[in-house]
Each structure stands twice: as C-alpha cells, then as structure tokens.
Amino acid sequence: xxxxxxxxxxxxxxxxxxxxxxxxxxxxxxxxxxDSALPEGVDVVGIPGGFSFGDYLRCGAIAARSPxxxxxxxxxxxxxxxxxxxxxxxxxxxxxxxxGALMRNAxxxxxxxxxxxxxxxxxxxxxxxxxxxxxxxxxxxHHDGNYVAxxxxxxxxxxxxxxxxxxxxxPNGSVADIAGILSxxxxxxxxxxxxxxxxxxxxxxxxxxxLFRALIGALTPA
Amino acid sequence: xxxxxxxxxxxxxxxxxGQAVAHALGALGFEGVDxxxxxxxxxxxxxETDIAAAEAKxxxxxxxxxxxxxxxxxxxxxx
Numbered sequence: 604x605x606x607x608x609x610x611x612x613x614x615x616x617x618x619x620x621x622x623x624x625x626x627x628x629x630x631x632x633x634x635x636x637x638d639s640a641l642p643e644g645v646d647v648v649g650i651p652g653g654f655s656f657g658d659y660l661r662c663g664a665i666a667a668r669s670p671x672x673x674x675x676x677x678x679x680x681x682x683x684x685x686x687x688x689x690x691x692x693x694x695x696x697x698x699x700x701x702x703g704a705l706m707r708n709a710x711x712x713x714x715x716x717x718x719x720x721x722x723x724x725x726x727x728x729x730x731x732x733x734x735x736x737x738x739x740x741x742x743x744x745h746h747d748g749n750y751v752a753x754x755x756x757x758x759x760x761x762x763x764x765x766x767x768x769x770x771x772x773x774p775n776g777s778v779a780d781i782a783g784i785l786s787x788x789x790x791x792x793x794x795x796x797x798x799x800x801x802x803x804x805x806x807x808x809x810x811x812x813x814l815f816r817a818l819i820g821a822l823t824p825a
Numbered sequence: 826x827x828x829x830x831x832x833x834x835x836x837x838x839x840x841x842x843g844q845a846v847a848h849a850l851g852a853l854g855f856e857g858v859d860x861x862x863x864x865x866x867x868x869x870x871x872x873e874t875d876i877a878a879a880e881a882k883x884x885x886x887x888x889x890x891x892x893x894x895x896x897x898x899x900x901x902x903x904x
Contacts, residue, residue, distance in 0.1 A: 660890070660891070661893055664890065664893065668889070668890055696895075697893065702895075703895065704895040704896045706838075706839075706841075706896065707841050707842055708841070709839070709841050710841075711841050711842065711845055749841075751838060751839075751895075751896055776839070776841070
C-alpha cells in the first residue's frame, strides 16, 4: 500500500504524517511541491499541516496552485484517496476538492490545545475504525480553522453524511461545529485537528491512530 | 499598464478582523463606527496595453488565484 506525503516550503507536519502512515503499514514517499506527478501506484496522498508559502495571500492558496496539486486533483478525479490535515485541509478547499473555506478563527487567536471531537460518521475509510458518536481527543494548532459554508451547503453535508468530525466545544467559530468533512465520493477527508500528533504512546494520546489503521488497513491487499 | 484589485469578504461573511478593528477604534474613543470590513489591495504591473484585454486577464487571475470566490468578491481598476 503506497502513500505519498506532499512537502511545501513551510510544511511542518510532513514528517509526522509520514511516521503515522508508516506505523500503520504504508510504504511512504515524500513528494516535493514542484514535482508534477505522483509516484506510480500511489493509493493515498497526505497533505500535511504547516504554513505552506508562509500563508501568503490566503492559507493554502499558493500550495493549491502548485504543480503537484494539479496531479493530486487528477489522482482524486481518478478515484484516488487524499487526506488533508490542518493546512492540508485549507489546501483541499482551495483546490476545490472539498467545498467551503477556512477563515481566521472567530476569536482571532491562534488556538493550540487538545480538543474533544465527536465522530460524526463511520461511513468512510478514514472513520470506520471509530464508533459512531465516539468522543476522541485530538490536538489542534491553527489560526485559520473557522470553517465557513453557506446554509445550503451545510444542509447538504449533513444530508449526505459528509461531516466526519465535530467539535464538542467549538474552538474557532466553525459553522455547525464542523472539524472535518468528506468529499462527495467519501475518498477525500479534510480536518483541522492533527490525528498524527495523537498516534502513538509517546504522544501521550493514541486517539488518532485508529484513523491511520483503518485507512491503511482498508487499502492494503489482504 | 497598471491594474489594482480590491478583494473583500462577501457581504454576510463574518469578518472577525474587521470586528476587532471596530472594537479597537471604539476603545480609542472613535464613536459611531457601525461596522468595519477589512480587505486586500493588490497592485499589478502588466505588459498588456489593451484595456479590455488587461481587464479580462486580471479577471481570470482573480478567479484562479487572487480571490477565493467562495468567501470573497473582487473589483478591478485598470489604468
């Protein structure tokens, strides 16, 4: 099972994400933003957290127009999987692979702390390792995590069971307490919290490990 | 040819930075500031000499990169 982790200037969770993928059993390749193609046979692309291109213009905007992101869009259109965490979620909304946008936190402060989430659907390769409604604790670290979407889009996300995770105590003003959403075909997940920072005993919390185990496990031939 | 692009949050999109500026103005004693919206100004220096062509090109730039039309609107000034 092959995973690729994108690296932009300013990415700072790329190696953490690679470790989480690897610990779950994936064969991981790091891919530089100027590359125009993903390695042959990649099943899932990880778009890591950080501050790609210094958050210039808008968070994730420049990264979303990089050569490698054109390849990611094609990968997703072919039915490939993608996981965007934090800045990666912002990149996914900027590419249009996920709807809505992420704006400055309503409280204007950078929020860096563990938060409680509710697993809002188990119907995806990313969330099938959790119980429906399970409460998990995952760290957040962002300044622009305020998910914004018009009412009709929020209704659609609810109707189509595409809200993957919700905040128990909303830290950033996100509409409908949304912490993570799925694409229409359920193969792309974007979320602001960092499951890769809660994925092994040394982190003091392993609530994020089930996401990687489920994802990598489902894509690994038996 | 010069072009100037104004990017603003769409009406109805909450602008926490604008609100913080409004509060700070109130704290400085400026009364009667009902609302503040904060945006961006982007100046471009273009090789294009035809006004209509320049405007079309800048509009495409706005749609593809300069604005996120999910939450932002833009205005273009040419010349």
